[in-house]
Amino acid sequence: MAMLEHGGAAAEVRCVDFWCNEFGMRARIALREKRVGFELVEEDLRVRERSDLVRRMNPVYQSVPILIHDGRPVCGSMNIVEYVDAVYPTQTRFFTSRGEEEKAAAMAELMGHLRRMEGVLGDGAFFGGDEFGLLDVAFVPFSSMFYGYEQHGGVDMEAECLVLMRWVRRCEERESVRGVLPSGKDIFPLKTLSLSLIPFSSMFHGHEQHGGFSFDTECPTLMRWVRRCRDRESVKSVLPDEVQMYKLYKEWYGIE
Numbered sequence: 001m002a003m004l005e006h007g008g009a010a011a012e013v014r015c016v017d018f019w020c021n022e023f024g025m026r027a028r029i030a031l032r033e034k035r036v037g038f039e040l041v042e043e044d045l046r047v048r049e050r051s052d053l054v055r056r057m058n059p060v061y062q063s064v065p066i067l068i069h070d071g072r073p074v075c076g077s078m079n080i081v082e083y084v085d086a087v088y089p090t091q092t093r094f095f096t097s098r099g100e101e102e103k104a105a106a107m108a109e110l111m112g113h114l115r116r117m118e119g120v121l122g123d124g125a126f127f128g129g130d131e132f133g134l135l136d137v138a139f140v141p142f143s144s145m146f147y148g149y150e151q152h153g154g155v156d157m158e159a160e161c162l163v164l165m166r167w168v169r170r171c172e173e174r175e176s177v178r179g180v181l182p183s184g185k186d187i188f189p190l191k192t193l194s195l196s197l198i199p200f201s202s203m204f205h206g207h208e209q210h211g212g213f214s215f216d217t218e219c220p221t222l223m224r225w226v227r228r229c230r231d232r233e234s235v236k237s238v239l240p241d242e243v244q245m246y247k248l249y250k251e252w253y254g255i256e
């Protein structure tokens with residue numbers, strides 16, 4: 001059984017779910033985003049009768065996912081995401097979101113700072129001139145946040161701060177930098193909406209097979225979002241094999 005340290009005490013976290021349940025994927029992605037260890041208790045949804053555990057923990061709806069935290073159940077996938085967010089607040093939050101005006105003001109201030117940095121950089125390869133130096137070492141770690149600025153602040157860093165982005169790439173050519181900087185994609189949490197919707201992309205393969213169309217051709221923007229989400233460890237490790245999932249659904253619903 002998975003045990004994890006939280007608030008000094010070892011807590012027991014179980015997630016009752018079925019491998020291709022999109023609602024359950026939400027809960028599992030949230031747990032992984034917060035790096036919460038948990039035991040997956042498989043509930044076979046192909047069987048009509050729900051297990052004793054499900055009937056005991058979710059007697060009204062008897063649905064999964066169910067998060068069982070120290071013996072107490074949380075039911076409903078979005079309730080679980082919210083619960084995980086509240087109970088593990090040390091990590092970045094899914095649900096805190098500023099008002100649009102406040103966010104726009106913060107972004108404008110931030111972009112002002114970045115443009116001032118571009119002014120200092122000027123035509124130089126690095127902040128100190130031709131050589132990678134002290135200021136580069138000091139600043140380059142913060143470039144891991146740029147992906148987050150794009151995702152949350154709605155800016156296009158390449159368009160807004162080309163000089164800075166060229167400097168980032170120059171720094172990243174160095175082994176010392178490349179080996180240390182994490183991917184910005186891993187630092188920033190999925191927004192709640194992305195977290196709650198991405199599980200349903202596991203059916204896209206089925207939609208394509210069944211509907212005879214290509215998502216890449218018909219919905220390129222949506223597919224770019226899918227790929228961005230799937231780059232994340234939390235999503236990659238939870239989304240099931242789409243081919244297997246479609247096969248199961250075909251059997252389940254008697255589709256030829």
Ligand SMILES: N[C@@H](CCC(=O)N[C@@H](CS)C(=O)NCC(=O)O)C(=O)O
Pocket residue numbers: 021022023024045048050062063064065075076077078
């Ligand atoms: N609103 C619920 C929906 C969950 C749900 O509908 N789960 C289905 C599987 S997709 C279930 O457990 N059904 C029970 C059954 O098939 O007996 C949530 O968000 O968790």
